[in-house]
Amino acid sequence: MLVNLRAYHRPRTPAEAVALLREGRTALLGGGTELFGLDDDTVESVIDLAPLGLDFILAHGGEVRIGAMTTLKRLAEAPEVATLAGGILARAICQAAPATIRAAATVGGTLAGNKGGEEIPTVLLALGARVTLAAPEPIKMPFELFLSAKADHLAGALITEVTVPCTDQRAGFAFVSRTPADRAIVCAAAAGARVAVGGMGPHPVLGWSDAATQAISDHRASAEYRRWVAPALVRRALAEARGEVLA
Ligand SMILES: Cc1cc2nc3c(=O)[nH]c(=O)nc-3n(C[C@H](O)[C@H](O)[C@H](O)COP(=O)(O)OP(=O)(O)OC[C@H]3O[C@@H](n4cnc5c(N)ncnc54)[C@H](O)[C@@H]3O)c2cc1C
Missing domain, CATH: 3.30.465.10 (Uridine Diphospho-n-acetylenolpyruvylglucosamine Reductase; domain 3)
Structure with missing residues (x-):
């Protein structure tokens, strides 16, 4: 909860929003689904981005x-x-x-x-x-x-x-998760020969070799599991991008 929230701003332009943000102890408000669940006593005002015309x-x-x-x-x-x-x-x-x-x-x-x-x-x-x-x-x-x-x-x-x-290249996406409805532990996306891998480290990276070096362990999977499963996901994403059907 933002226990010290006292002010709400509705800027008219991105420049106005940035000026408010730089005053400090503020947070930008998008949909609020993450922000309003944060346990953060440093935020004293929110800057609602809804009036900026960025819904397009x-x-x-x-x-x-x-x-x-x-x-x-x-x-x-x-x-x-x-x-x-x-x-x-x-x-x-x-x-x-x-x-x-x-x-x-x-x-x-x-x-x-x-x-x-x-x-x-x-x-x-x-x-x-x-x-x-x-x-x-x-x-x-x-x-x-x-x-x-x-x-x-x-x-x-x-x-x-x-x-x-807009690309006319074929693309593919593959992931592994704990249950079908759960979020991905590791995922791979391919557009033509360009491959990105996510879930291995702090952020998604391009290419498999960079992903392998940064594999982390957390409550959802070990680094070893991530390194084991990621190449299969990369192959699946690339196969889909090539129009192949994998068994
Ligand atoms: C109970 C719960 C369940 C959740 N489940 C899921 C889930 O299943 N899947 C999932 O993907 N996420 C989930 N989330 C996380 C969260 O809802 C998502 O990350 C969501 O996509 C955040 O988008 P938002 O617009 O609501 O962001 P906000 O909550 O408005 O903002 C999130 C952060 O981004 C900043 N921000 C917002 N807009 C901008 C901008 N334009 N520029 C720069 N900074 C900005 C904010 O200041 C804040 O720090 C969950 C959160 C909660 C509380």
Whole structure:
């Protein structure tokens, strides 16, 4: 709970939101599904991003632009996303979050927060997505750069949109989880020959060899299990991307 929450801001522009954020002891509010569950007594005000007009999905010029305040539900159900890379992004969203969370959680909050799971960032990484931040001037960066130093990039900045190239390359997504409805322990996504692996370490990475070196153990699986299962998931994702059917 945010026990010291005293103020609520509704900025009109990303620059105004960044200025408020830089005053300190503040937090950005997307869908609130993670934020309002945090046990954090340092947050004294929230900055609601709803008025910024960041709830959009625009397919134009060979790419799909996704506003940071787009809910996961809207994104998973959007026709532009259903046809994008064989629909692996929509599949990853539905695996990552149940319908109750999808209805409120936003793209920006999922990527900025620490509880959004590995499926969505892994697929975005494989698809060659880019992230746009307001800092307050717009900064657009490859997804791998964003993930490699997320906390640094988000210090005094907010995510405004994610851009995904429209590719006619086939794609694939594979995961392993404790139960079919549970979140992935390890997952792999492939777009053509580009492979991303998630669930091995602090964030998804491109390529299998980097993933293998960072394998962690936690309450869901040991590092040994992760290293054992990940190559099979990579093979499955690549096979799907090649249009092969695995037994
Ligand atoms: C009971 C419970 C169950 C959950 N179950 C799941 C689950 O099954 N699957 C799942 O994926 N997640 C789950 N979560 C985690 C959480 O709901 C997700 O990570 C969610 O996607 C966060 O999105 P949001 O828009 O609600 O973010 P918020 O809660 O609004 O924000 C999350 C963090 O991101 C920051 N933030 C928000 N928007 C931006 C932005 N545009 N730019 C920069 N920073 C921003 C906030 O300041 C905050 O630090 C669960 C959480 C709870 C409390």
